[in-house]
Amino acid sequence: MQKKNVLLWVSAGLVYLFLYLPLVIVVVFSFNDSRLNAEWVGFTWKWYGKLFHNREMLGAAMNSLIIATVSTGTATILGTLAGMAMNQYRLRLLPLLVLSPIAMPDILMGVSLLLFFIMVNMTLGLLSIMLAHITFCIGFVALAVQARMSSMDPALVEAARDLGASPWRCFREITLPLLLPGILAGALMAFTLSIDDFVITFFTAGVGSSTLPLQIYSMVKIAVTPEVNAVSTLLMLLTLVVITGASRLYPAIFRGE
Amino acid sequence: MQGKAWYKYLLSLPPMAYLLIFFAAPTFLMFFATFRYAGEYGGLAPWYLHEGGRLTLDLTLENWQRLLETDIYLRLFLKSIGYAVTTTLLCMIMGYPLALMIARSGHKNRDLLLLLVILPFWSNFLVRIYAWMIIFSPAGALTRMLNGALELVGAGPVTLMYSPTAMLVCLVYVHLPFMVLPLYANLEKHDLDLLDAAQDLGAGKWRRFWLITWPLSLSGITAGSILVFIPVLGMFAIPDLLGGTNGIMIGNVIKQQFMESRDWPFGSVLSMVLTVTAVAVVLLGSRLGRRREGR
Amino acid sequence: MKSLLGLLLLLLATPVFAGEELHIFNWNDYMSEEVVAGFEKNCNCKVVQDYYSGTEEMMAKLLAGASGYDLVVPTQNAVQALIQQGFLEKLDKGALPNIKNLDPGFLNRSYDPGNVYSLPYAYTTTLIGFNEHRLQEQGIKPISWAVIFDPQILEKIKGKVTVMDDADELFGAALKYLGYSVNDVDEKHLREAQQVIMKAKPYWAAFNSSSYIKELTVGSVWVAHGYSSDMVQARNDALEAKRDFTVNFILPKEGAVLALDNVVIPKEAKNKKLALQFIDFLMDGKNAAGLSNDVGAGNPNAAALPFINPELKQLTAIFPDQKVLATLETLEATSAKVRRLKNKLWTEIKLK
Structure with missing residues (x-):
């Protein structure tokens, strides 16, 4: 082991400071008793109270959760299939299709899906957002599953087959349990990506389908009250809970990822 | 089971069909749209006309001509690429020590330190931008402190909000984890015996770094750079919120065509150029990565 | 994951609103919250608002197929384009008795002769x-x-x-x-x-x-x-x-x-009856005045004038007189x- 390098630790510490200082400020200013929220005035809980009476915000949060749940579910199934296929066969088209959406800037997927939905005469709304989210989530699940599968011993399945197990039983009792950490890691990633997505949702959202990030964007743009801070603080708290919960339940997700 | 064709198709067909419909088809439609006329009130004009009972195509190269007739779009691209390159370099400068520190710390702390890098990345990206808007606001503590210090040395006050600096800080902040994670994954795999051997042979700290760690980490840097460069290139929210009068990137102009000017064909042209740029960067990056691994 | 599912269930379990919904697409900061609350109480319905901050942005969103709004508040040039596009529903004047309150000076403008599709809301x-x-x-x-x-x-x-x-x-x-x-x-x-x-x-x-x-x-x-x-x-x-x-x-x-903002109903609106009710409610003198008092907009409603804050009324930048009006252009x-x-x-x- 090398000696601890002071310079290295100090510079890394500064980067951590850079990462966390802004978030601390958001949290602190959510308790600021000033509508303008430019300088510190005094402590208050009122923005949180206001938030829980803000119907638009609650509606948007609800939309976000519905979209994230449905798209994570669908993308997890499709992504798992894709990951397994990519691991077992030498395919050309599928890896290209799976990886390209990850490699493209979000805005491109947003505008091309907007064009597509309009051309096929589809009304923009929750459904169009879900279809878009599934598209960009599949790749992340597929990658996680593929990585997990490549570390799996194929002899296990072959042995079970030789012992007379049906393919379905093999899948259910051997492949699936072994793949589960990979699938869950992928699903978790898909969920956070979906609930966090702004750019693609911005282009594919329609009437009454505003999501939390869209709502935050319009609030940030108009910059009215510390309610933005309050909702941000709650969101951070929620992700913190989800992440710690997931890492407790399935520590394997966070190892080797 | 491996050999059975139906099993192969059972696995690969559903995701392939989905992505063909919702990724490949839209991309192709966008390419097609670059040759169409804009509708008078937005959207796209029909691509065929009925003339005397016969179907004639109504397509044009006008949108591509518009791209080439002035140099402003070229300058726009160069400017965006400039922002993307600067952001990537800054992320590298800041991310490298961090990744190195995590990779060299004990196994017990490593997971926690890594989690601490990812955690901010899991809070909404607009929230993180907003945090910097508070910090940069003229009444904010940072600006006041800075201007107080500047006054002491006799320099005039500066505004941080709505400046290229503010944009760059935000771009780096949002994309830093994309650099740190692949770098860490690379650095963690290094064989520390190499460094020990070099030390035994009398190599100093910096020499060891430049001769061993740095060259070995180049593939990690390439991966991280691609992951930072591409999303920055297509960014529009940060210039929108913090850019001021000069902060405009290709993403903003694309958004303008679709959301404000109602000129979808030209928006598609710009999008296609961005697509080609992104593909080129990815190919170049994977080429570089492969060559290094071959060595 | 579990806690999240719990949260989801909790949200799903909260009673879903049973009445009708009125979807409005409006300029930001351009509606009196009090008036909206009053209407909701009156009709046992829910008003859902989306906002925009530029005419082009609104047009792009509408023409990109954002159908489902029952009521839109566009500025006069957008009204003209929306009419040409065949996007708007003809207003059923029979359902709008409060139309008599509007100042004739703001009616029958060139962008919508005879106010077939639109009625002035504020300026x-x-x-x-x-x-x-x-x-x-x-x-x-x-x-x-x-x-x-x-x-x-x-x-x-x-x-x-x-x-x-x-x-x-x-x-x-x-x-x-x-x-x-x-x-x-x-x-x-x-x-x-x-x-x-x-x-x-x-x-x-x-x-x-x-x-x-x-x-x-x-x-x-x-x-x-x-x-x-x-x-x-x-x-x-x-x-x-x-x-x-x-x-x-x-x-x-x-x-x-000068921006003359109007209320219109899209052809594809789901709840046209409710939209008409809301328009009529807005044209009531007192409710119309609420908009000016809360938001600071000029008002084309003659019956609203007695209820408008006198200090606001004397500002020529908000309520321009004939001389100032001559310098303004739409x-x-x-x-x-x-x-x-x-x-x-x-x-x-x-x-x-």
Whole structure:
């Protein structure tokens, strides 16, 4: 082991400071008793109270959760299939299709899906957002599953087959349990990506389908009250809970990822 | 089971069909749209006309001509690429020590330190931008402190909000984890015996770094750079919120065509150029990565 | 994951609203919350609002197929384009008894002769809001567009000025400053306007169509180009926050853009009956006055005038008299070709 390098630790510490200082400020200013929220005035809980009476915000949060749940579910199934296929066969088209959406800037997927939905005469709304989210989530699940599968011993399945197990039983009792950490890691990633997505949702959202990030964007743009801070603080708290919960339940997700 | 064709198709067909419909088809439609006329009130004009009972195509190269007739779009691209390159370099400068520190710390702390890098990345990206808007606001503590210090040395006050600096800080902040994670994954795999051997042979700290760690980490840097460069290139929210009068990137102009000017064909042209740029960067990056691994 | 599912179940379990919903697409900060609450109580329905901050943005969203709005509040030029596009439903005047309250001066305009599709809702002017104290300190008296366009004046307030992030509005102001009409589509005149904007740009802090209310109130911006209703709000906010300065506003002497905002019902609206009810409710004198009092917009409703805050009523920038009205112009719908030209000039401005 090398000696601890002071310079290295100090510079890394500064980067951590850079990462966390802004978030601390958001949290602190959510308790600021000033509508303008430019300088510190005094402590208050009122923005949180206001938030829980803000119907638009609650509606948007609800939309976000519905979209994230449905798209994570669908993308997890499709992504798992894709990951397994990519691991077992030498395919050309599928890896290209799976990886390209990850490699493209979000805005491109947003505008091309907007064009597509309009051309096929589809009304923009929750459904169009879900279809878009599934598209960009599949790749992340597929990658996680593929990585997990490549570390799996194929002899296990072959042995079970030789012992007379049906393919379905093999899948259910051997492949699936072994793949589960990979699938869950992928699903978790898909969920956070979906609930966090702004750019693609911005282009594919329609009437009454505003999501939390869209709502935050319009609030940030108009910059009215510390309610933005309050909702941000709650969101951070929620992700913190989800992440710690997931890492407790399935520590394997966070190892080797 | 491996050999059975139906099993192969059972696995690969559903995701392939989905992505063909919702990724490949839209991309192709966008390419097609670059040759169409804009509708008078937005959207796209029909691509065929009925003339005397016969179907004639109504397509044009006008949108591509518009791209080439002035140099402003070229300058726009160069400017965006400039922002993307600067952001990537800054992320590298800041991310490298961090990744190195995590990779060299004990196994017990490593997971926690890594989690601490990812955690901010899991809070909404607009929230993180907003945090910097508070910090940069003229009444904010940072600006006041800075201007107080500047006054002491006799320099005039500066505004941080709505400046290229503010944009760059935000771009780096949002994309830093994309650099740190692949770098860490690379650095963690290094064989520390190499460094020990070099030390035994009398190599100093910096020499060891430049001769061993740095060259070995180049593939990690390439991966991280691609992951930072591409999303920055297509960014529009940060210039929108913090850019001021000069902060405009290709993403903003694309958004303008679709959301404000109602000129979808030209928006598609710009999008296609961005697509080609992104593909080129990815190919170049994977080429570089492969060559290094071959060595 | 589990906690999240729990949260989801909790949210799903909360009683879902059973009554009807009215989806409105409106300018931001352009509706009296009290009036909305009053209507909801009256009809046992829920009003769901989405907001926009620019005409082009709204048009793009609507024409991109955002169908499902029951009521939209577009400005006159957008009404004209939406009618030509066949996007709007004819209004059933029989269901609108309060129509008698509207000031005939605002009816039967060229963008919708006979008001077949639209009824005036409110009006604003695009003018200059400013920090009275700071400008006084600098010895600047804002009476003309020069305060945002003349480099000699801007020199003293560099970095303290924002202009609208809206090509039509900014070109309109620059064209007025040059003595042309805001609807001038002559490429030569537009290029002149572009030059005016380019020369002034280095002195501006940002293009900003949405947060200038806050910036003026906080005091970080001293001069802002924006909507009159927003300036009224900034002035009230600054008073309320007890700042050591006051925010004021002025209609430049060269004239300015007048925006006449209307209520319309899209053809594809799901709840046309409810939308008509709401329109009629809005045209009630007292409710219409609520809009002016809360939002600071001018009012085309004659029956509303007695209920409007007298202090607001005497401001010519909000309620222009005949003389001022003669200097104001409304924007007209533009063709795809003009939009393309303007966008090119606009991109050049932003890039330099």
